[in-house]
Amino acid sequence: MSSASTSANGGPEVRHARRVLITGLSSYWGGRLAKALEAFAEIEAIVGVDSRNPTTELERTEFVKVSNQHSLIQRIVSAARIDTVIDTRLVVDSIVASRREAHENNVIGTMNVLAACSGSSSPVRKFLFKSSAHVYGCEQDDPAFFTEPMSRSHRPTTAIERDVVEAEASVIDFAAKQPNVDVTVLRCANVLGPDVETSFSRMFSLPMVPMVLGFDPRCQFVHEDDVVHALEHAAIHRVPGVFNLAADGVLALSETIGLLGKRSAPLLPPWGTGMIAGPLRSLGLRIPDEMLNQLRFGRGLDNRRYKASGFEYGYTSRETVTALAEHLRLHPILRGIQQNYTYEGEVERFLRRSRLTRPPEQDAEDQSAAEREPFGI
Amino acid sequence: MADRRTSLAPSPTTGEDQDGSSLEVSERERMRSLLPAVEPDRTLDDWGRSERMERVFDATLVEFLYRYWFRAEVEGIENVPAEGGALLVSNHSGALPPDAAMIGKAIRDEHPLPRPLYMTVEHFFKGYPGFSMLIPKIGGVAAHPANVHRLLFDEHELVLVFPEGRKGTEKLVKDRYRVQRFGRGGFVEAAMRGQAMLQPVCVVGAEEAAPVFAQSKLLQRATGLLYFPITPTFPWLGPLGMLGYLPAKFRIRFLEPIDTTKMGANPAEDKGLVQSVAQEVRARIQESLHEMVAKRKSVWLG
Numbered sequence: 176m177s178s179a180s181t182s183a184n185g186g187p188e189v190r191h192a193r194r195v196l197i198t199g200l201s202s203y204w205g206g207r208l209a210k211a212l213e214a215f216a217e218i219e220a221i222v223g224v225d226s227r228n229p230t231t232e233l234e235r236t237e238f239v240k241v242s243n244q245h246s247l248i249q250r251i252v253s254a255a256r257i258d259t260v261i262d263t264r265l266v267v268d269s270i271v272a273s274r275r276e277a278h279e280n281n282v283i284g285t286m287n288v289l290a291a292c293s294g295s296s297s298p299v300r301k302f303l304f305k306s307s308a309h310v311y312g313c314e315q316d317d318p319a320f321f322t323e324p325m326s327r328s329h330r331p332t333t334a335i336e337r338d339v340v341e342a343e344a345s346v347i348d349f350a351a352k353q354p355n356v357d358v359t360v361l362r363c364a365n366v367l368g369p370d371v372e373t374s375f376s377r378m379f380s381l382p383m384v385p386m387v388l389g390f391d392p393r394c395q396f397v398h399e400d401d402v403v404h405a406l407e408h409a410a411i412h413r414v415p416g417v418f419n420l421a422a423d424g425v426l427a428l429s430e431t432i433g434l435l436g437k438r439s440a441p442l443l444p445p446w447g448t449g450m451i452a453g454p455l456r457s458l459g460l461r462i463p464d465e466m467l468n469q470l471r472f473g474r475g476l477d478n479r480r481y482k483a484s485g486f487e488y489g490y491t492s493r494e495t496v497t498a499l500a501e502h503l504r505l506h507p508i509l510r511g512i513q514q515n516y517t518y519e520g521e522v523e524r525f526l527r528r529s530r531l532t533r534p535p536e537q538d539a540e541d542q543s544a545a546e547r548e549p550f551g552i
Numbered sequence: 553m554a555d556r557r558t559s560l561a562p563s564p565t566t567g568e569d570q571d572g573s574s575l576e577v578s579e580r581e582r583m584r585s586l587l588p589a590v591e592p593d594r595t596l597d598d599w600g601r602s603e604r605m606e607r608v609f610d611a612t613l614v615e616f617l618y619r620y621w622f623r624a625e626v627e628g629i630e631n632v633p634a635e636g637g638a639l640l641v642s643n644h645s646g647a648l649p650p651d652a653a654m655i656g657k658a659i660r661d662e663h664p665l666p667r668p669l670y671m672t673v674e675h676f677f678k679g680y681p682g683f684s685m686l687i688p689k690i691g692g693v694a695a696h697p698a699n700v701h702r703l704l705f706d707e708h709e710l711v712l713v714f715p716e717g718r719k720g721t722e723k724l725v726k727d728r729y730r731v732q733r734f735g736r737g738g739f740v741e742a743a744m745r746g747q748a749m750l751q752p753v754c755v756v757g758a759e760e761a762a763p764v765f766a767q768s769k770l771l772q773r774a775t776g777l778l779y780f781p782i783t784p785t786f787p788w789l790g791p792l793g794m795l796g797y798l799p800a801k802f803r804i805r806f807l808e809p810i811d812t813t814k815m816g817a818n819p820a821e822d823k824g825l826v827q828s829v830a831q832e833v834r835a836r837i838q839e840s841l842h843e844m845v846a847k848r849k850s851v852w853l854g
Contacts, residue, residue, distance in 0.1 A: 320598075425599075426596070477702075483586060
């Protein structure tokens with residue numbers, strides 16, 4: 176791969192991302208990642224695209240509102256000479272979007288983003304894709320630890336899993352057809368953390384956590400901060416390939432519930448769980464289809480390959496859960512304090528573009544553009 | 553044995569991502585060092601094994617069966633390697649086989665450097681409520697080649713397999729001590745890929761402790777169980793009747809281990825070698841069983 180790419184370009188390869196495009200800027204991951212990458216001085220430009228307005232306050236990231244139209248993204252990519260595209264859009268949880276939206280975003284959206292990065296004239300040299308452990312599925316005869324070369328043993332049965340499998344397949348196909356682009360795919364285990372909202376974190380915030388009677392599945396988690404750091408790691412270093420992203424340690428669900436200081440409620444019947452999930456959903460307990468098998472068989476990932484590439488996790492599975500437990504304990508008290516951010520295009524443009532917000536020459540070092548007080552004028 | 557190498561087609565992907573020999577030794581050590589560290593606050597390991605649950609079982613049911621009910625006697629415990637991965641291969645029998653627990657107990661109690669034993673079980677148990685919760689906690693691991701590989705190669709543990717599988721447990725009492733076919737030699741391949749010792753084990757007594765008189769196809773279908781044996785106590789005493797063992801005298805013999813690392817560079821690829829090793833292990837167990845059965849004077853007193 177590497178020898179082919181050097182000869183094709185004739186120049187040295189990009190290792191450190193310098194001009195980055197983030198898709199799904201308005202999603203949780205896009206916003207977090209853009210914020211994290213702004214701290215790197217070597218990254219000179221960050222462009223974020225999404226069809227909705229950003230939900231995070233960003234300093235120097237340029238936001239372009241664009242839906243999944245590959246011709247527009249392609250124009251942005253070549254005009255801004257983007258060398259690294261980070262695709263964080265993938266919907267891996269059916270509580271985030273409806274089935275149709277998810278399909279549109281995951282399958283069609285990925286196709287469009289990939290189309291925007293392909294072509295021999297494309298400046299893109301690195302493509303990072305945040306995928307999910309859903310590609311492995313979750314079945315009775317699965318191994319206890321999935322390694323990256325393994326493929327799922329059964330065809331996907333839920334809509335989200337089908338989408339994720341299809342999206343990742345198109346990324347792998349892109350990697351094969353574009354040998355001069357370093358493609359990194361990160362398959363994330365179930366993410367937990369104080370800010371991200373997933374089916375699991377929702378279930379864990381209930382006063383009693385439902386379990387399937389007679390089953391105590393193995394669960395592996397990854398902390399939201401570790402996911403962001405893992406994407407950063409791939410942006411800064413050259414780590415082509417497919418990697419599992421899961422924290423050290425596989426917990427039993429009962430152990431997890433104990434760490435959270437909750438009680439378990441084994442009220443889901445072992446047979447016909449899918450049938451009762453419907454009525455429960457209307458009672459407010461939403462257990463998505465892709466979670467049902469996980470509540471039965473669990474899933475473990477072998478995380479050593481990404482560790483071997485130099486990445487270090489900040490949290491183990493156990494620490495991830497205890498961090499969430501701490502948050503759940505304090506959340507009712509702190510809820511009102513943090514304010515929500517609403518994106519105002521005009522303000523953001525003014526802050527970035529106006530001459531008034533540029534610091535004067537003499538004290539340019541110690542004052543950033545955002546801290547100036549152009550509002551008083 | 554080592555020079556009988558043939559060049560067959562590349563191995564079918566069984567799930568392992570490297571089969572050892574393609575990696576440098578240092579690289580292998582590095583991957584091993586990246587295994588998750590043990591967290592002292594946890595009571596479960598990453599396979600779901602619970603020290604506490606195991607201790608409770610060990611001190612009560614297993615202790616009672618091993619010491620007083622089966623009065624187990626062990627030979628050749630020194631053959632069990634004190635370190636490194638080893639795959640224990642045993643004959644299998646009985647309705648709800650007590651042999652695995654007794655072998656584990658023998659190693660725990662008699663070995664100078666006892667280690668936990670991971671017992672491979674059918675995938676079926678992962679899907680059956682109740683069993684699914686209990687079996688991993690007391691050291692059961694689904695019999696997936698990747699699981700065995702990780703335990704042997706990366707974690708250097710002791711793993712117990714019953715290559716006869718269901719053919720062993722479905723066997724009726726009239727066929728006792730006739731070792732069934734040893735699968736397709738998958739266990740030999742697993743040991744070779746895991747660069748582990750192959751340790752044959754013979755168990756005498758388990759056949760009489762839980763004799764199966766018949767198998768009921770109809771009731772098996774009705775209950776969704778793997779098989780439905782008719783024993784002296786099951787199904788007459790309900791599910792607990794599965795534990796109604798007769799007090800047969802147990803003898804467990806650990807035979808001389810076979811070192812699979814001395815069989816050339818990539819022995820698992822050599823199907824002929826795999827089959828001949830599998831047959832050798834089976835023959836050794838069968839031969840030793842015949843000898844042990846011939847020597848014993850009484851089924852119950854030994």
